[in-house]
Amino acid sequence: MSSFNHTKYRPFTPVALENRTWPDQEITTAPLWASVDLRDGNQALVEPMTVEQKKEFFKLLVDVGFKEIEVGFPAASQLDFDFVRWLVEEDQVPDDVYIQVLTQARPELIERTYESLKGAKKAVVHVYNSTSTTQREQVFRLDKEGIKQIAVKGAQCVKDHAEKNPGTEWVFQYSPESFTGTETDYAVEVCDAVIDVWQPTPERKCIINLPATVEVTTPNRFADQIEYFCRHVKNRESIIVSLHTHNDRGCGVAAAELGLMAGADRIEGTLLGNGERTGNMDVVTIAMNMYSQGVDPKLSLGDMDRIVSVVQSCTQLPVHPRHPYAGELVFTAFSGSHQDAIKKCLANQTDDKAWDVAYLPIDPMDVGRSYQEVIRVNSQSGKGGVAFALEQEYGLALPRWLQVELSPIVQRFSEEDGGVVKSADMKRLFEESFMTASAPYALGNYELSKKDHDSVTAELTHKDGSISIEGEGNGALSAFTTALSNHFGIRVDIVQYQEHALTNGSDSQAIAYIQANIDGDRFNGVAIDNDIVSASIQAVLATVNQKVASTNEQANVA
Numbered sequence: 415m416s417s418f419n420h421t422k423y424r425p426f427t428p429v430a431l432e433n434r435t436w437p438d439q440e441i442t443t444a445p446l447w448a449s450v451d452l453r454d455g456n457q458a459l460v461e462p463m464t465v466e467q468k469k470e471f472f473k474l475l476v477d478v479g480f481k482e483i484e485v486g487f488p489a490a491s492q493l494d495f496d497f498v499r500w501l502v503e504e505d506q507v508p509d510d511v512y513i514q515v516l517t518q519a520r521p522e523l524i525e526r527t528y529e530s531l532k533g534a535k536k537a538v539v540h541v542y543n544s545t546s547t548t549q550r551e552q553v554f555r556l557d558k559e560g561i562k563q564i565a566v567k568g569a570q571c572v573k574d575h576a577e578k579n580p581g582t583e584w585v586f587q588y589s590p591e592s593f594t595g596t597e598t599d600y601a602v603e604v605c606d607a608v609i610d611v612w613q614p615t616p617e618r619k620c621i622i623n624l625p626a627t628v629e630v631t632t633p634n635r636f637a638d639q640i641e642y643f644c645r646h647v648k649n650r651e652s653i654i655v656s657l658h659t660h661n662d663r664g665c666g667v668a669a670a671e672l673g674l675m676a677g678a679d680r681i682e683g684t685l686l687g688n689g690e691r692t693g694n695m696d697v698v699t700i701a702m703n704m705y706s707q708g709v710d711p712k713l714s715l716g717d718m719d720r721i722v723s724v725v726q727s728c729t730q731l732p733v734h735p736r737h738p739y740a741g742e743l744v745f746t747a748f749s750g751s752h753q754d755a756i757k758k759c760l761a762n763q764t765d766d767k768a769w770d771v772a773y774l775p776i777d778p779m780d781v782g783r784s785y786q787e788v789i790r791v792n793s794q795s796g797k798g799g800v801a802f803a804l805e806q807e808y809g810l811a812l813p814r815w816l817q818v819e820l821s822p823i824v825q826r827f828s829e830e831d832g833g834v835v836k837s838a839d840m841k842r843l844f845e846e847s848f849m850t851a852s853a854p855y856a857l858g859n860y861e862l863s864k865k866d867h868d869s870v871t872a873e874l875t876h877k878d879g880s881i882s883i884e885g886e887g888n889g890a891l892s893a894f895t896t897a898l899s900n901h902f903g904i905r906v907d908i909v910q911y912q913e914h915a916l917t918n919g920s921d922s923q924a925i926a927y928i929q930a931n932i933d934g935d936r937f938n939g940v941a942i943d944n945d946i947v948s949a950s951i952q953a954v955l956a957t958v959n960q961k962v963a964s965t966n967e968q969a970n971v972a
């Protein structure tokens with residue numbers, strides 16, 4: 415029996431919308447983007463940003479490509495006022511960027527807001543008042559007409575001040591705050607009244623911003639509200655319909671996406687989703703979602719590490735390791751089957767083909783992440799991940815049969831060490847397990863000759879001196895195997911063999927991988943040398959050394 419009393423809550427009342435068209439729409443172009451990191455995001459911080467942090471964040475926003483940046487609430491905060499003055503007086507705003515400032519629809523605040531903007535080249539003055547039933551009835555105790563008049567007077571005041579300051583290119587923006595909790599037809603009525611004051615034209619549009627101040631319903635219901643609004647608002651061709659979603663139900667991005675399909679032109683949000691309560695809609699996620707569908711988001715998000723680092727240091731909020739597109743672990747596969755699939759798909763991926771890699775919705779390289787980070791090996795990982803790491807980092811293309819042998823060794827190490835295994839550790843385990851051609855015996859001089867058969871004479875050195883071995887066979891490897899069998903009194907059969915040139919940093923070297931059956935036991939040897947014959951016979955010697963070592967060990971135990 416649940417201890418929750420769900421009867422305490424009422425379901426959302428949806429707007430009546432017939433023949434909705436948004437479900438059939440696609441997002442094919444980027445919207446106009448407006449950042450509210452320095453206002454909504456900043457207002458929501460435990461410790462608001464310092465001027466220095468705001469400067470650094472502003473620079474990031476410009477570099478990312480925002481053309482509209484809400485820089486503060488100057489009438490409410492001296493720090494914001496000073497920051498706006500710094501931007502204007504120090505000529506910090508690029509010519510194609512509008513700085514945006516927020517103000518309530520109150521004459522004294524609007525006046526102070528304009529004071530902060532004196533001398534700005536381009537500015538959006540964003541005025542708002544709250545219109546929802548909850549706010550009307552309980553906070554303002556005004557009827558619908560009273561609330562509408564606040565909006566109208568605010569709009570008039572904004573217009574009057576702009577006319578007194580003709581040196582700036584002004585854009586007006588109005589938000590019916592708590593739009594999602596407002597009867598949609600009434601929201602249209604209030605916005606129409608504001609539009610009547612501003613008299614926008616297709617050449618000089620105004621912005622009507624529809625905030626999901628609190629996200630109160632599913633994204634489809636929000637999309638209905640937006641489509642209803644776009645159908646009914648007057649002078650639609652002279653209006654930029656903007657969305658400002660919050661994430662109370664965890665659907666801020668989804669709501670904004672459906673809102674775009676429903677007819678909106680512009681999106682407000684923050685980088686990585688900082689903002690009141692659960693945050694504003696995350697611009698990184700929505701823009702990267704577009705990018706992953708082949709749509710140019712018109713934002714530069716390629717240096718994701720810089721974005722994460724500036725956002726974290728300015729907001730003092732961590733970015734979750736699983737944050738879409740930006741988190742430290744979002745392109746990382748730990749599971750063996752995922753690693754295997756990624757490795758195979760990456761091997762097939764070429765520059766002329768559309769991206770098609772299992773488990774990776776985008777190419778991690780596009781956001782500055784490397785393939786090394788894609789596959790991380792822990793105790794859950796399989797052979798694919800280990801092989802991928804060794805190939806990417808060291809150019810070692812392990813044959814499948816050797817991957818099968820190495821994987822449990824790495825897995826054991828991860829279990830004992832308790833975590834992610836570094837590539838360097840994988841290489842060390844690989845070398846310790848298989849590259850055993852130097853002890854107890856190492857290859858000294860050797861000579862190959864060919865008469866009826868291939869024959870080999872080789873010197874093997876060990877800690878007490880050296881020995882000479884001889885053998886014949888069909889080919890150098892077979893002759894060397896016979897020589898070892900003869901000398902040690904064992905039977906050595908090569909069951910697997912592979913070699914390749916090493917490209918990573920050592921142009922002229924070759925690596926040989928050998929699996930041998932020695933007296934019924936399986937051993938794997940690997941060796942690197944300047945020529946492939948030397949590498950191959952040393953790889954055989956590596957297997958024999960393992961056999962000798964295990965025999966000695968057994969003798970010691972006995």
Ligand code: KIV
Binds near residue numbers: 592
């Ligand atoms: O969430 C909101 O409603 C706002 C408005 C001021 C646009 O931030």
Ligand code: ZN
Binds near residue numbers: 625627658660694
């Ligand atoms: Zn907000």
